[in-house]
Each structure stands twice: as structure tokens, then as C-alpha cells.
Amino acid sequence: xxxxxxxxxxxxxxxxxxxxxxxxxGERVEFKGDCRLIGPRGNLSSLQVVNLVIHVEExxxxxxxxxxxxTVNEELFNQDGPLQTVDTLIAYLSKALAVDNx
Amino acid sequence: xxxxxxxxxxxxxxxxxxxxALLEQDITAPHLTVTEAPYNQVEPALLALADGTSSAKEVxxxxxxxxxxxxxxxxxxRGEAVSIARILEEVKVxxxxxxxxxxxxxxxxxxxxxxxAHLRGLGLLDLKLQEQGIGAALMxxxxxxxxxxxxxxxxYPLNAARWIQQVGERSFNPKQWYLGKxxxxxxxxxxxxxxxxxxxxxxxxxxxxxxxxxLDNTLWGGIVGDxxxxxxxxxxxxxxxEAFVDFQRGLKALKQRGILLGILSKNDESVAMExxxxxxxxxxxxxxxxxxxxxxxxxxxxxxxxxxxxxxxxQSTVFIDDSAFERGRIRESLPEVxxxxxxxxxxxxxxxxxxxxxxxxxxxxxxxRNRHATYLEERRRDGSMRQAMSPEAxxxxxxxxIQVEPLQPGNLARVVQLLNKTNQMNxxxxxxxxxSFQEWCGGENRFFRAFRVSDRFGDSGLTALLSLERSGAQAxxxxxxxxxxxxKRGVEEVLVSRAVEQCRRMGVGRxxxxxxxxxxxxxxxxxxxxxxxxxxxxxxxxxxxxxxxYDPPAHIxxxxxxxxxxxxx
Numbered sequence: 179x180x181x182x183x184x185x186x187x188x189x190x191x192x193x194x195x196x197x198x199x200x201x202x203x204g205e206r207v208e209f210k211g212d213c214r215l216i217g218p219r220g221n222l223s224s225l226q227v228v229n230l231v232i233h234v235e236e237x238x239x240x241x242x243x244x245x246x247x248x249t250v251n252e253e254l255f256n257q258d259g260p261l262q263t264v265d266t267l268i269a270y271l272s273k274a275l276a277v278d279n280x
Numbered sequence: 281x282x283x284x285x286x287x288x289x290x291x292x293x294x295x296x297x298x299x300x301a302l303l304e305q306d307i308t309a310p311h312l313t314v315t316e317a318p319y320n321q322v323e324p325a326l327l328a329l330a331d332g333t334s335s336a337k338e339v340x341x342x343x344x345x346x347x348x349x350x351x352x353x354x355x356x357x358r359g360e361a362v363s364i365a366r367i368l369e370e371v372k373v374x375x376x377x378x379x380x381x382x383x384x385x386x387x388x389x390x391x392x393x394x395x396x397a398h399l400r401g402l403g404l405l406d407l408k409l410q411e412q413g414i415g416a417a418l419m420x421x422x423x424x425x426x427x428x429x430x431x432x433x434x435x436y437p438l439n440a441a442r443w444i445q446q447v448g449e450r451s452f453n454p455k456q457w458y459l460g461k462x463x464x465x466x467x468x469x470x471x472x473x474x475x476x477x478x479x480x481x482x483x484x485x486x487x488x489x490x491x492x493x494x495l496d497n498t499l500w501g502g503i504v505g506d507x508x509x510x511x512x513x514x515x516x517x518x519x520x521x522e523a524f525v526d527f528q529r530g531l532k533a534l535k536q537r538g539i540l541l542g543i544l545s546k547n548d549e550s551v552a553m554e555x556x557x558x559x560x561x562x563x564x565x566x567x568x569x570x571x572x573x574x575x576x577x578x579x580x581x582x583x584x585x586x587x588x589x590x591x592x593x594x595q596s597t598v599f600i601d602d603s604a605f606e607r608g609r610i611r612e613s614l615p616e617v618x619x620x621x622x623x624x625x626x627x628x629x630x631x632x633x634x635x636x637x638x639x640x641x642x643x644x645x646x647x648x649r650n651r652h653a654t655y656l657e658e659r660r661r662d663g664s665m666r667q668a669m670s671p672e673a674x675x676x677x678x679x680x681x682i683q684v685e686p687l688q689p690g691n692l693a694r695v696v697q698l699l700n701k702t703n704q705m706n707x708x709x710x711x712x713x714x715x716s717f718q719e720w721c722g723g724e725n726r727f728f729r730a731f732r733v734s735d736r737f738g739d740s741g742l743t744a745l746l747s748l749e750r751s752g753a754q755a756x757x758x759x760x761x762x763x764x765x766x767x768k769r770g771v772e773e774v775l776v777s778r779a780v781e782q783c784r785r786m787g788v789g790r791x792x793x794x795x796x797x798x799x800x801x802x803x804x805x806x807x808x809x810x811x812x813x814x815x816x817x818x819x820x821x822x823x824x825x826x827x828x829x830y831d832p833p834a835h836i837x838x839x840x841x842x843x844x845x846x847x848x849x
Contacts, residue, residue, distance in 0.1 A: 196466065200301035225297050228459045229466065236450070249455045 185241055186271050190264060193233035197226060211265035217257045227261065234271070246274055286310045286480055289337040289385070291317040291325045293348040294463040302469050308477055310484065319461075322349060326377045329384035337385040341476065342378060343440075345463060346393035346421060349374055356417055357399075364411050364420060371421045375428040382435050386713050387483060389476060390429070391440035392422045396452040433693075433714035436479060443471035478637035484711055485700040488618060488638040490570070490592050491534060492583065494601040495545040495552055499564065500524050501626060504555045505547055515561030520626050527629040528563035535568060538648030539639050540655060542586055543572035544579050544599070570655035579606055580613040589662075590655065591764035593703060593800055598638060643697045647741040654765055657738040675769060675835045679736040682774055684729050685841040687721050694742045695730050699761055703800035705772065705807065707760035707793060725750040727782050728759075731775065733766045740766050746775045748782060754790035755783050760804070770833035772807055777832040784826055795820040 191209055198206040205221050207213055214220040216227055231248050238246050253259050260270030288303060290296050300314040317325035322344055328334035347354040352367040382388040400406065401414030410416045429435040444451040447467040456462040481487065496503045501513025501520050515525045535541050541564070545552055552574045556566050571589050573582035579601075587597055594616040601607050602622060611619045623632055641648070661678070687695060696714045703709065712720065721728045731744035743763035748755045757779055762771055783791050793813060795805045797820060805820060812830065813822035824830065832838060 199470075200298050200305060200466065202305065223297070225295060225460050225462070228456065228462075229298060232453060232456055235455075249459060 182242065182275065183268075183272055186238075186268055186275070189237035189241055190234060190268055190271070192237055193230050194264070196233050197222075197230050200226070200229075207264075209264075211263065211268075213264045215263060215267065216255070216259075216261045220262075227255065231261075234267075238271070238275075242275065244275055246271070284310050285313065286338055287313045287315070288339045288341055288476075289315055289317065290341050290343070291322055292341075292343045293320045293322050293345055294343075295319065295461045296343065296469075298462065298466050299343075299464075299469040299472065302466065302473050303476070306473050306477060309486075310477075310480055312477075320348070323377065326381040329382075330377070330380035332384060334384060338387075339480065340381065340385040340388040342381070342388060342390045343472075344393070346395065346418060350421065353417060353421065356412070356414060357395075361412075364417055367417055368420060368424055371424045372428070375425060379428070379432055379435065382432060383715075385434070386716065387434040387436065389436050389438055389479060390425070391438045391443075391472065392425060393418060394440050394444055396454075397444065397449070398452070438472070438475055438479075440468075440472070443468045443475070446471050474637060478640040479642075481638075482640040482642045483700065483713075485642075485703065486595075487641045487701070488539070488598045489596040490540045490542060490587065490590060491531065491598045491600065491639075492542040492544045492586065493531065493599075494603065494606065495543060495547060495555075495574070497602040497626075498600060498629075499528060500555070500559075500562075505551055509551075509555035509559050512555060512559065514559055521561075523627040523629060525561055525563055527626065527633065530630050530633045532563055532568060534633075534639060535652055536649065537639070537644065538641075538651040540570040540590065540592075540652060541568055542590070543569055543574060544583055544586065544601075545572075545574045546576050546579070547574050549574040567656060568652075570652060571659070578609075580609055583610060583614060583617065591704075591767055595703070595800060598636070600633075641697075642700065643693050645694045645697055647694060647697075647743075650739075650741065651765075654738065654740055657740075658765070661735075661737050675833070677736075678769065678835065680769060680836045681734050682771065682836055682838050683732040683734075683841060684778060684838060685732065687718070687728050687730065691730055691742055692718065695745060698742065698745055698763060699759060702761045702763060703798070704764055704803045705760075705762040705767055706798075706801050707757060707804055707808075708796045709798050709801060710759060721747070723749075726758075727755075727786075729778060731771065733769075733771055735769075744771050744775055746779055748779055748791075750786055750788055753788060754792055755779075755786065755788045757791065757793040760793065767803070770836050772811075774832045774836055774838060776811060776813075777830050780824060780826050780830040789826055791824045791826050793822045795822075 194207045194209065201207070207215065215222055222230070231254065235246055235248050238244055248254055254261060260266050290300055296316060300316055303312045303314050306312070322342070325334065326342070329337065329340065347357050350367060350370045352362045352370050355362045356367065378388065378390060395414065395418060399414065402409060402412060406413040406415040426437055429437055447465060450465050451468045452463070453465055456465065493499055501524055502511060504512050513521045513524060515521045531541055553566060556562055556564065571586050573586045575582065583599065587594055594614050598618045598620070599607070599610050600620065600622060602624070607619045607622065610617055618638055620632065620636060623629065685691065692714060696712065696717050699717065700711050720726065726747065726749050728747040730742050731746070733740045733743050743766045745759050745761040746757070747759040749758050760775060762775065780791060793808055795801065795808055797805060808822045809815065811822065813824045815822050
């Protein structure tokens with residue numbers, strides 16, 4: 179994993195940490211790649227998803243210096259879209275930033 | 281209000297789901313259960329509280345956008361011509377609605393209005409043109425809100441602008457607004473959570489009352505034992521020296537608010553006192569401190585001694601020390617003491633001090649402002665006791681006077697403050713708002729008196745409360761509250777004697793006192809155990825046959841004001 183990929187993972191985990199502050203103990207998002215975010219087995223409300231995505235956007239702007247307009251991308255919020263799991267989100271961000279995720 | 285669990289009702293015209301969640305997830309006391317009024321239904325929710333169709337609430341939090349509740353201000357934002365008089369007229373109407381809603385709750389918090397920082401209005405002219413400037417209008421609107429609520433006992437305006445300043449540019453994210461109708465970032469909500477929690481603690485009487493500080497590298501730079509008082513870093517044309525002076529000024533400002541200051545330092549007392557007395561730039565002198573322990577002994581041990589000497593509890597105490605070791609020692613051995621993390625750089629001390637919310641109080645009375653003087657008198661009193669032959673002989677020399685007075689507008693705020701702040705000598709630890717207490721006292725078969733205590737050393741102010749409730753042939757003591765400032769001088773016995781006397785006047789033969797035990801009112805139970813009342817089997821109830829005599833202590837001169845007598849507030 180290159181340093182940018184690692185930075186993206188750190189940014190996503192940091193966004194999850196911020197989101198977890200407003201979630202009760204049993205509903206917190208786990209720091210696992212296969213943890214569901216949205217879809218049938220995801221627990222997040224639409225407001226929480228928006229908060230997560232905005233945290234990620236801000237983190238990428240601050241730490242990588244790139245302006246990703248995630249919030250205007252409707253595909254992102256589809257049930258089978260990039261927000262299905264933590265890993266699919268990271269993969270999507272890596273691709274969007276044209277990063278080699280290998 | 282239950283001290284540990286409080287319900288909060290959020291009324292807002294923007295999405296506050298995250299704010300509600302952060303309030304509920306915050307682990308500091310009290311625990312909050314939050315319900316939200318329907319989204320953007322501010323006026324109906326407030327009217328329902330006012331007319332009682334909504335169930336009574338403990339705490340109501342009304343957070344609105346100015347353009348959403350003041351139509352003329354929305355027009356101003358759109359660039360339309362609106363007179364400021366028209367805007368302020370609408371603000372008055374809104375304030376009246378809020379004031380009426382406050383009747384349906386114990387207390388109501390209302391953050392002042394803000395607009396996003398990027399909204400510059402007319403730029404250079406925004407504050408100059410009072411009729412057209414957005415900033416100018418907003419300041420006048422908030423000014424009117426403050427003025428209107430200054431006389432409402434249970435409405436507390438909050439400074440939302442400070443929360444936004446703390447967070448900076450990220451306080452408002454337009455994307456969050458368009459996607460979720462969320463007005464503020466979670467960081468702003470977190471600041472609001474801290475202020476609301478601090479406010480509730482203040483209303484619960486949990487404000488800290490005593491701040492104990494270390495000396496070397498805390499009050500001044502350097503080790504006075506090594507350098508002598510002339511060699512310490514304090515003031516002068518020196519960045520660090522100035523920072524220490526400003527820190528001392530910050531401590532002195534707390535003292536003016538009624539927070540007692542104490543010293544806990546490992547030093548030779550004579551050397552430390554010489555520095556406090558002789559250094560020309562020392563802001564805090566020995567008389568600014570209610571007490572101190574300066575020795576080479578263990579600080580935890582000495583802290584207990586000092587806190588006991590001041591008749592306070594460890595739960596009222598805050599400790600500031602530059603040494604992480606000493607902070608850890610106190611945290612581990614005396615967990616009730618609040619020991620904030622402390623920066624190593626003295627230039628950050630003032631910021632750390634001013635960021636502490638633990639001193640927030642629900643009221644500020646003359647008694648608070650004079651608290652320090654009272655403790656100085658106490659120190660002189662203590663010196664006098666050491667010279668006296670016995671505690672009884674010492675009490676005889678005090679020339680104590682107690683003025684008994686009914687509940688009146690002039691003493692109402694202080695009475696409720698004392699009720700809500702007193703922990704140790706408090707029979708039932710009731711916590712009430714001004715309105716609810718006044719209403720309670722006006723009830724049938726109830727009796728209330730407040731007690732002002734003074735002696736030859738000075739005036740301790742209104743420092744004790746007594747209330748009774750009659751039920752058939754017996755009466756029960758509801759409030760038996762004595763400030764720690766006047767404990768063990770016979771004041772407790774005066775209250776009991778007055779309660780017995782009142783029972784006789786009401787034709788009641790049996791007086792009952794039931795101590796509801798808390799973590800802090802052990803001294804109250806101890807008093808009742810030796811009060812002369814008969815303890816009931818199994819429990820903390822005590823009874824007295826009011827046909828028996830219960831004379832007040834002979835060393836106290838008692839006068840009684842009636843409802844018509846004038847008095848100082």
C-alpha cells in the first residue's frame with residue numbers, strides 16, 4: 179500500500195471516529211474494511227452518511243490537498259454504491275484520486 | 281430536577297439530530313435524555329409549552345436561525361428595505377412567545393442568533409448603517425433578547441457566537457446545509473454541549489468553589505527556594521514573566537466572583553510568604569488566599585487538611601499544578617478533586633484557566649462577591665478560637681447575631697442559590713428554580729424562614745434556610761440548609777429551635793426530620809444524630825415532641841423580621 183492509500187484509510191478512519199461520537203455504543207461503525215455503512219445491513223441514517231462524507235471531503239482537502247466533490251455525486255449514495263462498506267469507500271476514493279491501490 | 285438524569289427538549293428550525301446525539305452520548309454528568317420538537321415547528325412547539333398542551337419539560341433548548349423566526353430580518357437578508365424598528369418589534373413578539381414557553385419548563389436555554397461568518401452584509405457599511413446593515417441589525421436584535429430575558433429567572437441566553445469563533449471556518453458548511461438542513465458543524469454542537477452541561481451543573485449546585493494552586497512554576501517562574509523572591513520570573517519586560525502576571529490576574533478575577541483561592545506547595549513557608557509579600561509585581565498577596573499549606577509533606581494529605589479547614593468538600597475543589605507527578609498524585613488519591621490537564625508553557629496558562637467551565641454558577645450574589653472576605657474573617661475567628669479556653673468559651677466571645685426573615689423579593693435569588701449550592705448541611709438536597717421554590721413556599725400548610733448570621737468579625741450574610749410542611753398533627757422539616765461558612769456555631773440549633781417554636785404556634789405536637797442521604801450530606805446526618813431528636817428505627821428519620829423545650833443557644837442574639845419589614849437584599 180503506498181503512502182497516499184494509507185493516508186486515505188487514515189482519513190476515512192478519522193471520519194468514522196468523528197461520526198462515532200454521535201452514535202450509541204452498540205451502533206458505532208467498526209474500523210473494519212467489511213463494516214457496512216449503507217444498504218440493508220448498514221445502520222447509518224442519511225444525516226450520518228452526509229456527516230461522514232463531509233468529514234472525508236474535509237480530510238482529503240486538508241491532508242492530501244485535493245478537492246473531491248463527493249457530495250454532488252449521487253452515485254455515491256446509491257445502496258449498491260461506494261458507501262456499502264469501509265473498503266468500498268476507500269477503493270472509490272483511491273480511484274477518484276487516481277491512486278494505485280495495489 | 282434529578283441531579284443525574286435530565287431531560288432536554290430541543291426546539292429548532294434546522295436539523296439538530298447530531299446535536300441531540302452528541303448531548304446524549306456525552307458521558308459527563310448529568311446524563312441527558314433528549315427529545316426533539318418536530319422539525320422547523322418552533323412557534324407551535326413554544327405555544328404548546330406556553331398553554332400547557334405540551335407536557336411540562338425539565339430543560340428546553342430553543343435554537344433558531346434569525347431569518348427563520350424574524351420575517352423582516354429575512355427580508356433584510358434578501359436586500360429588501362426594512363426598518364430596524366419593524367425588525368425589533370418582531371423580536372419582541374418572539375421573546376414574549378419564548379418567555380411564555382418558559383413557564384412550561386424548569387429552565388430554558390436560548391443561544392443568541394448568529395449568521396454564517398461568510399455573510400459580510402454591506403461590508404464596510406454593515407455596522408455603520410443601522411437600518412440596512414445585517415451585522416448592525418443582528419447586534420440590536422441580540423441586545424433586545426438579552427435585555428428582555430435579563431429579568432426572567434429561568435431563561436439563560438447562551439453565546440453561540442463564541443462557539444463559532446472557537447471552531448472557526450468549519451463552523452458552517454454550506455454542503456451540510458443543502459444536503460441535510462444542518463446549520464452548524466458538529467464541532468459547534470460540541471461547544472454547545474459543553475456550555476449546556478456546565479449550565480446544568482451550575483443549576484444543580486455542582487459549581488466548584490475552591491481553586492488550589494501550586495507556587496513554583498505555577499504562580500511564578502522558577503524555584504523560589506533556590507533563587508529567593510527577587511530571582512523568580514514574574515512580570516518585567518519578559519514574555520514568560522508577563523504571562524505569570526496575567527495568570528495571577530485571572531485567578532484574582534475568579535476570586536472577585538466568589539471562588540476561594542488556596543495554596544498547596546512544597547516549599548519553606550517563610551520563603552514562599554516572603555515572595556508573596558515582597559515581590560513588587562506579585563498580583564496575589566497572602567490576603568487573597570483563603571488558606572494554604574506550604575510544607576514538604578505529601579500534597580494529597582495537606583489538601584484534605586486545607587479543604588477541611590475551609591469547611592468545603594473535595595468535590596468543590598480544583599487543583600492546578602505545573603507538575604504532572606503532583607497532578608497524578610491528587611487525581612489518584614483524591615478522585616473527587618478536579619485536576620485539569622495543564623499546559624507546560626506558562627503563556628498558555630490564562631487560556632487554560634479561562635477555558636474551565638467548572639466555576640460556572642447559576643447566580644452571582646453579594647454573598648458570592650464577599651465570600652473571600654468572609655473567609656478572612658474566619659481565619660481571624662480561628663485565631664481567636666485558639667486563644668480561647670474552650671469551644672464554648674470561644675462561642676461566647678463571638679457576639680453572634682441571627683436575623684430571621686421570611687421569603688421576600690430581596691432575598692429570593694440568594695435563598696434559591698443557597699438551596700441549590702449547599703451540599704454538606706442539607707437535609708434533603710432539594711434543587712429548585714426560583715419560580716418553583718416561590719410557588720412551593722406559597723403552598724398551604726408550609727412555612728419558610730431564611731437566616732442571616734453575623735458576629736463581631738463580620739457579616740456572613742444569608743447563610744441558612746428552614747422550611748416546614750404540616751400534615752395533620754405533625755410537621756416535617758423539608759429544608760434544613762446551613763452554609764459551611766457558619767457551621768458548628770449554634771446556627772443549626774437556632775434553626776431547630778425555630779422549627780419547634782413554629783410547630784407550637786401551629787398547634788402541631790410532633791416534628792419530623794428525615795435525612796435523605798447523598799454522597800455529600802454525611803455531616804447533616806451526624807448533626808441530627810446528636811440533635812436531641814429521637815431516631816426512628818431503621819432509617820434516617822428523627823422525631824421530637826414539641827411540647828418539650830428546645831431552646832436556642834444562649835450565645836446568639838436572635839431578631840425576627842416580619843413580611844412587612846424592610847431589609848437589605
